[in-house]
Amino acid sequence: MTFLSRIMLLKSQAHFSTDVQRGGAVVNSATFKGTGKRKTEMAKTRVGLMFATFCVAYAVIGGRLVQYGYAQPETVSSILPADRLMASRPDILDRNGEILATDIRTVSLFAEPHKIVDTDEAVERLSTVLKDLDVRDTYRKLSSNSRFQWLRRQLTPKQQSQILALGIPGIGFRPEKRRFYPGGATASHIVGYVNIDNRGMAGMERYIDNQGMADLRALGMTSDAPLEPVRLSVDIRVQNILRDALVSAVAKYEAIAAGAVVLDVHTGEVVAMSSIPDFDPNRPQEGAEEGWMNRMTNGTFEMGSTFKTFTTAMALDSGKVTMRDSFDARYPIRIGRFTIKDFHGKHRVLTVPEIFQYSSNIGTARMAEAVGTAGHQEFLTRMGLLTRMETELPEVKAPSQPREWKQINSITISFGHGVSTTPLQTAVGAAALVNGGKLLPPTFLTRDREQADQMAQVVVKKQTSDDIRQLFWMNGKAGSGKYALVDGFNVGGKTGTAEKVINGRYSDDQNFNSYVGAFPMDDPKYLVLSFIDAPKTGEGGGRTAGLTAAPIVGEIIRRSAAILGVEPTFGEDGSALLVSY
Template structure:
């Protein structure tokens, strides 16, 4: 511009025509102004672009990226051992609108292992109006590299997370599983879906009450028992006196890492969903009610010499003593006749009140969605109450049963099961379900059942195991229990240790175990569930036992009420 002015000044000196000169200068000034305006407009535009438009564009693109890639929090056991984690993977997607030659892309991609078939690829990528189509999820680094090497326009990768279950089927029912997007499908994964998603990027864990070592032992011994006794399935649970579940196994199980060939029966959690008539293990509750209500004492006599007639049915004993029995004998030898008569001493109303207090009539609260409700009789009359005294006529889950029995044995203070570590503390001021004295006597009776009763095969040398066995026929809906030859059984053991302060409670149940040489061709719980419990106790007692507890059955007062035949 200055050069133009200078030129104009020179021209003014050399020119005589002022009007012509001014017009010339004005034209030059206008031209220079236009040039300047254009240049500064470009600079201004660029500044706005860099400082405002591009800035927000970058922020938007980041938001989209983080929104999709969401990492879930890990799940660990009570000792910090990893159970479930999310690892970074890459997932391949196509942008059909940006693809040049779909046929060529299909031909190249179909040769990569793990990719869909050429037909499926073609179908996915043929719609040019789409901008996003998943091709394959969670590819390995090798496949990722192979696809990248192809250099196909419109093929991209998205950072993704895959849920990995470190120990395969070991924790399958309790921890649960996730779908391909990482959303919980069942178990803890489903119950804590929001929390796991929220705490994933904060490096927080979900600490469960489970113990890897104990879970492995229980799983191994139960699998072994199911195989040895040719059972259709089985379940076992180990719980502490605070209600913390240390191990929970249900067989058959599934591998949460591979849900493709998983059957619905394998997904079924028998511990929390499998309602069943518990059989003689419910005599623990029956005896506790009799003692706590004051209707009977250890020495009370109940005649079990003849079957008990109730309407058109008669209550009989399996290998009965055929003589009058004390309450202690009725429990230790598991007499149905005597148990029915014990129930008659306190009646249906008292029984229902105690069962409600023990939580046997309501659904148990647990941190997994798969929790079943009990099946209770519509009409709670004397006949129903008598049937329930020896474990029929009412169906409950093993979890409910374990919680109820644990409450009786825990000095009569209610035990509420949990799967979250640190949630429950020892609470002596908790709700009382039976008296401390009743609790102590029931513990002694259960010790006697292991010492000289039906649970003898659960005894472990050097450990004060308490327990009770129960065998029941499987109900077939309205069809009763099936014909004599085709009846299937559930065999159950429930017990714990040490006797005086049971800190660990165990329930083992086998579904339709067969008679084998090992079980002396018997299918009762004393010959299959009890030995299974023994194998579990044998391995977990050295891990958990307080060495200050020594076995001493000499002061077992209940023994003086028990007459051992032969």
């Protein structure tokens, strides 16, 4: 067999052989099957390794996220977290739902100095939009090594649009909220104001923060969601009338300041209150210290003869004095080096109603003596006139009194000298003397009659309250309160003309005048107190309380009684009607 033939034979046999010899090793079909199995197992192993790698990677990422979640936030420059910048404040409404304060969206301008390309150019461009830009300070900020700087808080939409058009690298905007007060200065001392970071600084704005909102903000638990509005007891219509009357009086009587309050005698709600000078809460920095001072609650004054109301009520309520009693007012009272005399003395024996009507210092002092010093101090404490008043406004000053009460102190305090209280505190005490004898803490939030009755403290007998109402009405008709009279509304009250204390001495030419009145006196619903500080003139040229403070009360009642829902009555029995032809 030739060599070629042997080769062909072997080749043909290889086609029918199931065995293959490679490098001396024999590979059969089982070997092929083993190789495939190993490849499958290797593929599974690779997939498992990849899966394990992904699990480890995601576990590391998740762990870091948890770590970051528990880590304390770092303080970076003056920037705040976005949720704090955008945190909502509740709207403040008057009793009828009118908005007194609300949030509006705005933006603030910031810079990232490390991204500023040309500081000089950036400052120059910004000054074309922000005309009052402090160029030197802005250049310092943009040249610093910090990563964040505020440039201007609370821009207008127009300013934002113009700055965006400048295309300055490293300049951006942060969304914020700005507090807006539609009424401006109308109720500024009640509503208060917020600072640039929307935190309450005074008035009911500060009260809201003190109720827990400031703590929530510190914890980062506030949100951008609208909050339930806070409804006040204030009627913005009456508030506007009251403030307008005060502004006019300060100008007309050339006074330093003035204030007034309208109080619901049955609920203790403050329906209106203002102190002039005041400020615009949209621009509180322009108010300066004079405008920020709320003299109605944060100023204490010797209230003068209005305090004779409390002395008379004390004497009547003690049972030691009746409306039919008389006291000798012919001669001044001398105690040591002090002499007590009447401003317009009658120089005769006066009945209790005459002492009140003629505002006799001597007669009032005699009634205080009948009760005694200890009883006098106890009564004023019971009326809430010697302790700090409790209400929602944070700006409340504590009254002042002598460290030790002596007879001379009791005598001078009986007609309004020697104890200083806030005007609102005086109004609250007077309200208790005309509403049947119930002392109610004043509130700037809505309160109904049932709620008021639950917290009321009976401080005088009903008969005492009836007697004081009679004295108010008599003094309103024929005494010093004539300028507060308003036809159809039966206004009664008591004036107080006190010499101002200047540098520790009583001034002969400056008065602090006040008037406390209520209406209608047959069934009082509201009490109105006004004061005016150092008027230079008054009605008819005089400058006593009857000619300055009383007309303010009359003006307020004349313009607001209908709004308050008080119907006028005319004629002796109230049956007469006004007829228009």
